Amino acid sequence: MTGKVIKKADFKRLIEAIRKDNKKVYGPVKNEDSVSLSGLTSTSEIVFDYTMSALPGKRLFFPQTELMFTFQDNQNAPEQRTNSEKPADPEQKELSENGFIVFGLRPCDVLALTYLDKVFANEECIDPYYAARRYNSLIISFACPTMTDTCFCTSINGSPVGSEGSDIMVYDLGESLFFSPVSEAGNDFIEGYSHIFNEPDESEIKKKEDFIAFAMRDAISNTEKIGDSDGSGIEAVNTIQSQVWGSIAERCLGCGVCTYVCPTCHCFAIRDEKMAQKINRIRINDSCMFPGFTSEVSGHNPRNNKSSRMRQRIMHKFDYTVKNFNEIFCVGCGRCIQNCPANVDIREIILTINKLSVFPIIVSS
Numbered sequence: 001m002t003g004k005v006i007k008k009a010d011f012k013r014l015i016e017a018i019r020k021d022n023k024k025v026y027g028p029v030k031n032e033d034s035v036s037l038s039g040l041t042s043t044s045e046i047v048f049d050y051t052m053s054a055l056p057g058k059r060l061f062f063p064q065t066e067l068m069f070t071f072q073d074n075q076n077a078p079e080q081r082t083n084s085e086k087p088a089d090p091e092q093k094e095l096s097e098n099g100f101i102v103f104g105l106r107p108c109d110v111l112a113l114t115y116l117d118k119v120f121a122n123e124e125c126i127d128p129y130y131a132a133r134r135y136n137s138l139i140i141s142f143a144c145p146t147m148t149d150t151c152f153c154t155s156i157n158g159s160p161v162g163s164e165g166s167d168i169m170v171y172d173l174g175e176s177l178f179f180s181p182v183s184e185a186g187n188d189f190i191e192g193y194s195h196i197f198n199e200p201d202e203s204e205i206k207k208k209e210d211f212i213a214f215a216m217r218d219a220i221s222n223t224e225k226i227g228d229s230d231g232s233g234i235e236a237v238n239t240i241q242s243q244v245w246g247s248i249a250e251r252c253l254g255c256g257v258c259t260y261v262c263p264t265c266h267c268f269a270i271r272d273e274k275m276a277q278k279i280n281r282i283r284i285n286d287s288c289m290f291p292g293f294t295s296e297v298s299g300h301n302p303r304n305n306k307s308s309r310m311r312q313r314i315m316h317k318f319d320y321t322v323k324n325f326n327e328i329f330c331v332g333c334g335r336c337i338q339n340c341p342a343n344v345d346i347r348e349i350i351l352t353i354n355k356l357s358v359f360p361i362i363v364s365s
């Protein structure tokens with residue numbers, strides 16, 4: 001199957017048809033000056049002309065805050081728990097049980113999900129909360145027509161039209177959208193709503209090819225920004241004593257924003273929240289950029305300064321995950337660059353490290 005098209009004017013019909021089938025649908029919606037992946041209602045105005053959502057798609061699978069389960073706050077009563085294999089949070093429970101469809105993830109965010117799968121749903125360890133949402137969802141990605149000043153996916157194994165992890169790739173042709181199935185589930189989805197889709201005509205097939213050619217040309221011109229490097233010095237800066245971390249971390253304010261907006265960061269903390277008669281066990285996103293992240297009960301903190309925390313963030317993404325999962329845990333989305341209040345630019349960090357060339361961490365396409 002090569003794909004089908006739908007007029008943008010008919011897109012609401014598709015959303016309505018999915019909702020009638022009792023599936024929750026998410027898509028890019030404009031909120032004041034940013035775009036978020038929000039639950040779509042019959043009146044939602046999905047946007048197509050955006051670069052990327054403010055927060056990555058990971059928040060649908062690994063939410064910022066999640067109620068895992070509750071238990072009784074009564075030492076004399078037998079412990080009563082909700083089913084800990086399923087989150088107690090009603091929205092998360094619904095997503096896990098009924099499944100959902102996400103429109104509008106960008107290819108870098110979907111590639112990041114395939115990396116998170118290696119952490120939360122690997123052969124040795126499965127996180128039931130993450131896995132239930134991940135494997136009950138259908139991902140319909142929107143290919144990127146152009147890259148922003150801070151995008152660098154093609155310098156780091158990605159592509160603005162990359163389909164890895166997606167079920168369907170959508171190409172915006174102006175008046176219409178070209179749906180190209182990637183997985184069997186994506187193919188079944190298009191077949192299931194075939195009454196809303198049309199066969200593409202020759203001009204639409206040509207427009208899709210032009211879209212891909214233009215996106216790749218734009219991406220290749222972007223790649224040169226950091227892709228010229230012939231190697232990196234990740235081993236040279238591996239030690240905590242390396243002075244490079246101090247200079248890289250100098251401007252950092254330790255706000256943690258770079259990790260919260262990152263589609264691949266996945267550190268979390270678990271907290272108990274005492275209510276009147278029960279205790280909620282909550283999982284929340286955490287950040288290695290906070291001093292408290294590694295504070296021990298004794299008061300000792302093995303990462304007690306900014307440079308050691310910056311080192312952890314960079315080494316985790318560019319060295320530890322390569323050793324553990326054979327992947328660089330950065331997809332070049334550029335959100336950390338856009339959102340850092342101190343103008344810390346991960347591309348500059350990579351280039352600084354690369355200048356100490358020992359072996360490559362950047363893979364140019």
Ligand code: SF4
Binds near residue numbers: 252259342
């Ligand atoms: S966003 Fe910038 S200032 Fe904040 S922790 Fe990250 S690097 Fe530091």
Ligand code: SF4
Binds near residue numbers: 263335
């Ligand atoms: S480190 Fe920065 S550029 Fe890389 S994936 Fe995370 S937010 Fe995006």
